[in-house]
Amino acid sequence: MLKDYEIDKPMLETDRLIIRTLNEADVQDLREWLGRDEIYTYWGRKASKGEKNPELMFIDPRPWVKRKPSPDFDWGIILKESNRVVGMISVFDIQNARMGDIAYRINPEYWNMGITTEALKEVVRFIFENTEIERLNGRADVRNIASNKVMEKCGFIKEGTIRQGKMVSVYCDYNIYGMLRNDYICFEH
Template sequence: MFPRLETDRLDLVEINEDHLKDLYTLFSNKEVVRYYNLLPYKSLTDGQKFIDWYRTRFEEKLAIRWGIALKGSRNIIGTIGFNNYTYKHKAQIGYDLQQAYWNKGYISEALNKVIGFGFENLEINRIEAEIMVGNTASEQVLQKLHFTKEGVLRQWMFWNEQYFDIIMYSLLRNEHC
């Protein structure tokens, strides 16, 4: 069963076909995908691929991704979760949010809840975040939550016929407040 998480202002829910329009709104925005290895969505079909991929990865116990909804809403304003994880070892976290909801503390709030879930329920020891150079907003969120900047992985990502430098951040279980 997919775990539902709650914070003071948010519900973290399973992403399903009811969220196709929300995913399109999120990922068709060029500013949202600017630091993402994802081209802007062109149709609702792109959202279905996202749902199918994460649903399969969850069933295989390899990843988990929640939709971020304002408390009591059925619509999602973003997504968050572990793009991949190894039980009792490590996980790679990722998150995104519709531009209209930026700078309101929603990602920090959701991230804190998901981090706790990873350490407690998946018994993860290390959570990694890979940030494209230039994504200062994401870096600030990670620093606020006590992630450690480990360094720059030069030309680590090859996507859309380009190389990108990636900044590696991590948080260990014994560092989590």
């Protein structure tokens, strides 16, 4: 159940990766790549101030505000071999414990190594085997061939293309992907 994970987010593991909540000890790894322009070519916006200065991600700008626990999952992707943060993956905008969106980004030094596919497959497995979420959504700029391939390799179904739609703050053509719990069960078995 999602409620079980509102406060303590799980750590996931694959052959090569540990997928866990980021912390202040990860700032140095994040500083090396998170603000790089090439990551945001198809992201729909430029790097934010916090992404360019990852230490800001761990400072609460309004510590006096009591925050409700979030159902969203924001993980770092750690390469076991080096114990370095090489990416980030999220399930966010979870609505009514029924559906959520996925997003990921990887240090360009680790592109085309299957890391994103490995991480996304594990996150999808966790979501459909441990929560009540019935649908995951993904979006990818049509020009982002690699991201479109990752979603398809992980069993997401291309449901259409939005022509000149707004993706964050940029207008472009982008593909809409979806995966239902039943798609996952059929894909995995």
